[in-house]
Amino acid sequence: MSAAPGTDRAAEDPRRTGAGIEARRTAGAWQTLRRGLALAPQLRRGLTLTLLLAAVATAGKLVVPIAVQQTIDVGLLDPDGPRLGFVVAATSAAALTLAVTSSAQYAMISRLVRATETALAALRVKAFRHIHDLSVLSQAAEQRGSLVSRVTSDIDQISRFMQWGGVIMLVSLGQLVLATVAMLVYSPLLALVVLACFAPLALVLRWFQRRLSAAYDRVRRKVGALLSAIAESVVGASVVRAYGIGDRTTQRIDRAVEEEFDATYRAGRFAAGMFASGEAIAGVATGLVIVVGVPLGLAGGLAPEGEPWVGRLAAFTFLVNLFVQPMQVATEVLDQAQKAISGWRRVIAVLDTPPDVADPERHPVTGDASGGGDAPSGTAVSVPPGPIAVRFDHVWFRYPTGPPVLRDVDLSIAAQSRVAIVGETGSGKTTFVKLLTRLMDPTDGEVRVNGVALPDVGFSSLRRRLVMVPQDGFLFDASIADNVRYGRPSATDEDVEVAFTELGLADWLERQSDGPATPVGERGEALSTGERQLVALARAYVADPDLLVLDEATSAVDPGTEVRIQRALESVTRGRTALSIAHRLSTAEAADEIVVFDAGRIVQRGSHDALLEDPDGVYAGLHASWVAGTRAAVDPR
């Protein structure tokens, strides 16, 4: 053996370890935003025009206060009497400006929505494809499920911020600056009064926002708990009924509903408090503006000597409102910005995790499995045509968390031979076939098909020529025919029926209520375990691979179905290289060769009869227990 078998390339890769992912999660906000923008270039497209429109929309906010001031001071309170012509001109100009700025706002928001949705849709596709590629080694199926939901909610968070928070942030900031400048121009003293009122509000809002943020976190946790309580009770409905634990399950759901209600109500109260205090302080500030402004105006402190000041005071009350709005939303927007940045961080961390098993068609085999590279590399090859021969060249494998489970497996399998893989539970059989079908890559050594190393083979060629029928033969919630078509999407109804006939299952198919169109239910629940296997075999048959890998189901089926499965297996493996993980004596007996695994090593190889000649061998032991098991099944006494 050339390299230390305990060295797991995947597990040692710093990009894939927990520490590596954690480091990326704590990357700085600026760095994260830059990476985020690089990953979603559509966000930057046309951004200059969008920002310009935002500036126009924000400037428009000053139209009303200025129009009010001009109408009163210049139009109505002119020393020579009201100038109605000016009032009409001023209000018309204001209306026109408002129409322009509202259109600018509409255009800005729709541009922003289009840019973010396009970018985030592309990001979603990229992230989900990548999660799919992360495959079996580092994650169990459930972990992948939670990764999918995490990425979904992270991207939603980013989208919410980009479309709502981002706009508000831009407009609010501009609004705050404009309102402050306008107030300072009209009256620096009154402006100071307003600023003094809002200083404590900033503190109050910060306090509310902290609590609100914690309260919303709690709501999210409670919603999660509620969903999992409901999902568990639905998925495990049969166990709940079988053990009569319906009451306990209902109580758990009731409790979860109550806690979710409490959390939401509490968060709602904080939000109400936050907005109410903003409104209250705006009211106080407006009151103070009047209280301080009127004497100030009367004393000539609001306008130059001889000029009217009432309009300025009225305009001030509008400016206070313009000033308070950004203050009210600022903390919430900042909170959203934080969440969006941490969402970006997590999505980037997922995208930066190199796939355990990279498709050379999509991820170049240059050692740079950066995860983002979708460019065709041109290095992918196809499995050479003809029947498939397999070579395991001193293969070692260990899962990231444990000791080696395959040890120096060195094996050649001739094309078109039928091989049964046998061994005690946990001896490494499933791991062996996962390496053959490239669900995982060896820690050390190499697997080749027709002389080509598996990592060089493009997935499209690999999946066409090598098919694995897993133990549970997963069925989708569709008809029997549609499930079979997953093996070859172009298969016609006739092809499907021919497949069942060829496998000796025509009579079974006919007996189904609606023939090939019979729905199988969720996960195939409307069929028995054995029947699900029959459909899975028909699916493998229409896929017409050159190498078929079967993980035989361990669950017992009735003798009639057992005979059908054996017959179907016999047909489906004919003329192909076939490897079966055999849990049944009959499968082992029918094989051309049996490979016996024990504690990760191949300990015996040969035909059934030859292997039985060694009474102390592992195979003889397995055989004895099969025979005993079969006898017990026939005669349960």
Ligand SMILES: Nc1ncnc2c1ncn2[C@@H]1O[C@H](COP(=O)(O)OP(=O)(O)OP(=O)(O)O)[C@@H](O)[C@H]1O
């Ligand atoms: N995802 C995993 N992570 C860590 N260890 C694993 C994982 N999958 C399997 N193992 C371990 O690898 C060893 C071999 O497992 P494998 O599933 O290949 O055995 P098997 O011979 O197919 O068993 P069975 O007949 O029960 O299916 C076992 O010790 C198992 O605990």
